[in-house]
Amino acid sequence: MSEKLLSLWQLEANTTPEPDTSESKFYRDALLEGQKYLQQQFEQQVDIVQLVHQRAAFVDQVLQQLWQQHLGEYFPINLIAVGGYGRGELHPYSDIDLLILLDESISEHLPDCLSDFLTQLWDVGLEIGHSVRTIQECRELAENDITIATNLLETRLLCGQQSLFSALQLLTITNKTWDTKRFYLAKKQEQQQRHLKYNDTANNLEPNIKESPGGLRD
Incomplete structure (x- = not known):
């Protein structure tokens, strides 16, 4: 990322943790410049x-700045990129797919802080x-949903x-529900169902370039 873009993140040390119009405008303008x-x-x-x-790294900076302002390191909670964004792409x-991973013990103040954080993400665009x-909810859902497991x-x-993140990674390693054969067959079925949803053809007048057969997801 160029120095020009990085210079956009020289925020004042006393930035308030509360969402406000001027701060949101700063991030909106920064995203437009990026x-x-x-x-x-x-x-x-x-x-x-x-x-x-570069686009993923740029968005990383926005998320990390806002996370520190709203949640900091005071809660047993992680902000995790998943899917394509998790690969750094x-x-x-594209949607920015996030997993907010919680420890079992949650502070009573966390819901408000988390709500403010998510609200400002939408506010900045x-x-x-x-x-x-x-972790337990991730385990249960991954065992029954191939998309979540992926x-x-x-x-x-x-x-x-x-x-906390290492515990999540260990979960993906020790999840025995999806052995190689079952995982492959489930992904193949998932693809077939998606193709049927989009008429099983790439030759539509207005094809979905992501989901249609031969599209980006394939």
Whole structure:
């Protein structure tokens, strides 16, 4: 990421943890500047792989700054990137998929802090998809849902406690529900169902370039 973009994150040390209009505008403007820079790089034929990684790194900075302001290190809670974003890849207009991983012991003040954090993400213009779960909830859901199990294979710690994140990683290693054969068959069935949803053809007048047969998800 260029120094021009990094310089956008020189925030004052006394930034208030409460969402406010001027602060949200700062982040909205920063995101627009980042988008403009990446668009210029794309038009100059910079390697697209480099650009999707830069976009993810840029959004990382926004999330980490806002997380520190709202939640800091005071709670046993992690902010984790999942899916494509978990791989460090973020295409233009892609959702930013997040897992907020909780310890079993939760402070009574956490719901308000978490709500303020999520509200400001939307306020600054980030299109997020998020879930809030404990390790046990992740285990139970992953055992019954191949999509969730897949997402947990592609995770990246953004903020929080390494020990809690390590427990999540251990879960993906020790999950015996999805052996290789069963995992493959479930993913194949998932793909077939998705193709049927989009008429099982790539030759629609307006195909879904992500979900249709032969699209980005394939």
